[in-house]
Amino acid sequence: MKTVKDYIRTIPDFPEKGIMFRDVTSVIQDADGLKLAIDEMIKRLDGLDFDVIAGAESRGFVFGMPIAYALHKPFVMVRKAGKLPCETVSKTYDLEYGTATIEMHKDSVKPGQKVVLVDDLxxxxxxxxxxxxxxxxxxxxxxxxxxxxxxxxLNGRKLLSKYDVDAVVSYDGK
Structure with missing residues (x-):
């Protein structure tokens, strides 16, 4: 039986030499891979009390929406700046080379709601x-x-150490 890892394509030296790029498109382009990925993510939410799924643009939408649908939860989009039509809150954060800003609608999460954040990687x-x-x-x-x-x-868990962080597949490298 195949695992999610079996569906993830690895592309050496992309986008630069020394990087092993883990490509999720090979997962979502295969019906069995996509179903397995979503099912495995849903399993990690079993027994968790939460109200909302929020996904980061854009692949967080790809994985978050079917999870929200399957569990009958609302879905909130976390988008790049300037993409949402209503009043927003925004946060700028550092990238390897520069900064980025993300936004959410001000009314997308209500006080006291419990939120699961979803992304591909x-x-x-x-x-x-x-x-x-x-x-x-x-x-x-x-x-x-x-x-x-x-x-x-890349030690992302260290930055997020105050949160419950879970991943279906983990690679040791970068």
Whole structure:
């Protein structure tokens, strides 16, 4: 029986020499791989009390939406700046080379709601840290951060150490 890891394509030296790129498109382009990935992520939420799934643009949408649908939970989009039409809260965070800003609608998370943040991959943890801060600014509580892939060598868990972080597949390298 295949595992999620069997569906993840590894591309050496992309986007630069020395990087082993873990490609999720090979997972979502295969019906069995996609189903297995979503099912494995859902299993990690079993028994967890939460109200909302929030996903980071764009692959957090790919994995978060089917989880929200399957569990009959609302889905909140965490988007790049300037993409949401209503009043937003925003957070700027550091990237390897520069900064990025993400936003959420001000009414997307209600005070006291328990939120699961979803994305395809955890590397340094910067995006999810910023997303968690937005949820908390709106009065929500992040009860779990769920990823399909973890690049453990980039130490994202360290930045997110105050949260419950889980990943279906973990790679030691970067």
């Amino acid at each position: 955890i590397a340094t943890g910067g995006t999810m840290q910023a997303a968690a801060e937005l949820v908390e600014e709106l009065g929500g509580e992040v009860v779990k951060m769920l990823f399909l892939i973890e690049l453990a060598g």
